[in-house]
Amino acid sequence: GAVVSQHPSRVICKSGTSVKIECRSLDFQATTMFWYRQFPKQSLMLMATSNEGSKATYEQGVEKDKFLINHASLTLSTLTVTSAHPEDSSFYICSASIPGGQGNTEAFFGQGTRLTVV
Amino acid sequence: LAKTTQPISMDSYEGQEVNITCSHNNIATNDYITWYQQFPSQGPRFIIQGYKTKVTNEVASLFIPADRKSSTLSLPRVSLSDTAVYYCLVGARMDSSYKLIFGSGTRLLVRP
Numbered sequence: 001g002a003v004v005s006q007h008p009s010r011v012i013c014k015s016g017t018s019v020k021i022e023c024r025s026l027d028f029q030a031t032t033m034f035w036y037r038q039f040p041k042q043s044l045m046l047m048a049t050s051n052e053g054s055k056a057t058y059e060q061g062v063e064k065d066k067f068l069i070n071h072a073s074l075t076l077s078t079l080t081v082t083s084a085h086p087e088d089s090s091f092y093i094c095s096a097s098i099p100g101g102q103g104n105t106e107a108f109f110g111q112g113t114r115l116t117v118v
Numbered sequence: 119l120a121k122t123t124q125p126i127s128m129d130s131y132e133g134q135e136v137n138i139t140c141s142h143n144n145i146a147t148n149d150y151i152t153w154y155q156q157f158p159s160q161g162p163r164f165i166i167q168g169y170k171t172k173v174t175n176e177v178a179s180l181f182i183p184a185d186r187k188s189s190t191l192s193l194p195r196v197s198l199s200d201t202a203v204y205y206c207l208v209g210a211r212m213d214s215s216y217k218l219i220f221g222s223g224t225r226l227l228v229r230p
Contacts, residue, residue, distance in 0.1 A: 034217065036220070043205070043221065043222050044205075044220040091159065095162075106164065106167065107152075107218050112160060112161045
């Protein structure tokens with residue numbers, strides 16, 4: 001099946017620095033990718049929709065200047081957490097969708113990135 | 119946006135069949151129902167997807183009644199490794215993108 005790869009799998013950074021997380025679709029082209037964050041024992045919360053060649057669409061309450069998303073190619077989307085603070089520590093997950101021939105859409109998820117801000 | 123409601127948690131024993139039901143009263147005509155499994159510190163993994171009636175694959179079955187306002191994921195003969203969180207999702211179409219909104223999920227614990 002289709003594979004979505006995230007990098008890095010875990011990262012520790014100092015407060016005030018920026019961290020970039022990459023999401024790649026390895027064997028298919030993804031016009032749309034999604035970024036989620038997940039706190040311990042909670043569900044995934046959709047942060048933004050990343051569209052190749054255009055601006056990302058952010059969900060309500062997500063700061064677009066803090067979570068920069070770039071989708072420069074059909075196989076790569078990046079999420080940059082700018083000026084990270086301890087409260088940004090979380091599990092970040094990306095997904096990419098492939099429209100199905102019958103109107104369905106299948107989403108494939110990366111393995112996630114554990115961000116710890118110290 | 120179609121919202122889903124699932125039991126927060128379920129307990130089972132090895133070898134039993136587990137049925138997890140999800141309510142999605144506001145499902146749209148074009149929406150599919152998809153179930154994902156998530157282990158700690160991993161991304162969700164696709165289990166099964168359906169539109170109506172019954173779908174079966176090598177790991178699970180999905181039962182969808184005619185009104186499509188609910189669905190039931192059936193896991194036959196669970197093992198300890200099936201302990202995970204299971205999410206029922208209904209895709210939302212907005213602005214030509216297809217967003218998946220996660221509900222609370224069902225935390226399944228399989229005991230020996």
